[in-house]
Amino acid sequence: MFWKAIAVLLIALLAWSYQALCPPTPRLCGSTGGPSVEGPRIKLRDGRHLAYLEHGVSKETANYKIILVHGFGSNKNEAHFARSALVEKLGIHLVSFDRPGYGESDPDPKRTVESIALDIEELGDKLALGPKFYIIGTSMGGQVVWGCLKYIPHRLAGVAMIAPVINYWWPGFPAKLATEAYYEQFPQDQWALRVAHYAPSLVYWWNTQKWFPPSSVAAGRPNFTAPDLQVLAKLSASMVNRVLVFISFLEWHETEETAFTSYLACRQDYSTQQGLFESLHRDMMIGFGSWDFDPMDLDNPFVDREGSVHLWQGDNDGLVPVTLQSYIAKKLRWIQYHEMPNAGHLFPHGDITATDAILNALLVGDK
Structure with missing residues (x-):
């Protein structure tokens, strides 16, 4: 009985691992249940x-x-x-x-x-x-x-x-120059790029699991500097004015960080509508993989x-x-x-x- 229980647990663990590692099927545009095709x-x-x-x-x-x-x-x-x-x-x-x-x-x-x-x-x-x-x-x-x-x-x-x-x-x-630049990144990005380069089959799991921080860029928290935050605040304000004009009577008190969050959310709704894996994650796999x-x-x-x-x-x-x-x-x-x-x-x-x-x-x- 004990060994049967162990076997059941191992099978369940393998099933869970397989599901966690495998990205979901993309929601193809124009397919049943997928996004519609609006443009040429x-x-x-x-x-x-x-x-x-x-x-x-x-x-x-x-x-x-x-x-x-x-x-x-x-x-x-x-x-x-x-x-x-x-x-x-x-x-x-x-x-x-x-x-x-x-x-x-x-x-x-x-x-x-x-x-x-x-x-x-x-x-x-x-x-x-x-x-x-x-x-x-x-x-x-x-x-x-x-x-x-x-x-x-x-x-x-x-x-x-x-x-x-x-x-x-x-x-x-030069190895020294590349290493110095690599370690200037956030630690979480160093790990995310290691995974993308050395174990690309784990990219989806790494960026969706909850145990370790994923890529800051994929998660919407990249290392933007002060000039970037100023740009994003302007872009967010412009987008909010266009998309939410019907509530323009409200008084907005967005910080630069929340402005970026608003901008990124509006931006990625369309960009990643078919799924994160075939857009963001495959970008990482190709961009930081081994090139020909x-x-x-x-x-x-x-x-x-x-x-x-x-x-x-x-x-x-x-x-x-x-x-x-x-x-x-x-x-x-x-x-x-x-x-x-x-x-x-x-x-x-x-x-x-x-x-x-x-x-x-x-x-x-x-x-």
Whole structure:
């Protein structure tokens, strides 16, 4: 009887462990019980759908065509570059899209650094953006752009990466420099990234269990610095005014921290509506996993000087270490590096002059 009880307990423990480790099935857009499909989508080579939005002047009259790649926990709707006055002045057509697993884009369980670059290439083809187009990637979307430089350089007219996320295991970094930057993170993020790199099958469990603190970014409590909190307070106030205008008679007393909470909640409702695993968690697995190439081994895709690569980084960024970013720029001399003083991770979102500077440098440059 005793051994039977032990066996039952072991079976129950195994069943519980399996359930805790396995992420739930994604709630596919357009499926029974899943979110509805509200916007346009293209069908990709493997049958998946990619949701997108077009902004700015018509592509038929545009002088420049840009694909925007959003960051962690974001989506196609946050195309802040489309608000620049330069869009009309320079004749810019922009396309933002939900990366796989985000918003209304189907998940890609086989997603790799290469596959998302090929998705972007196919998006450009399906929308008839021409043989070459520009790409702007922000944060985790900026990291995605490294894959475009590796796998589809022949399709690029120019590139801008804004505070692209660093993978601490890229072999081109000096070990001492990477280690020092790694230990500047919150302890909980050090553990979360170890799990993502060394045990990716445990990423879902690690970020949903209650015993240890999960990734601060995935949990909505990243290491934003003072400049970022000021940006988020403005964004939150703007969103609250738009979404909750019917209760505008109330007196709001939000601190910067609660402003961020309000902003993040509104933002992630759509971004992660198909599930956290195929959006946030797979981002971590890909971004901090083992890559097939080292960005610091890449060659200049514009040796003919018909395009340029720009890397923008705030010197007060609490999420992406400026020491590692500047090292990449020194290693790859063909990158035009722009370090923004007293700026955090979100600097383009709060300052239209920064957005204009990014567009001007990418599109006009020395022309």
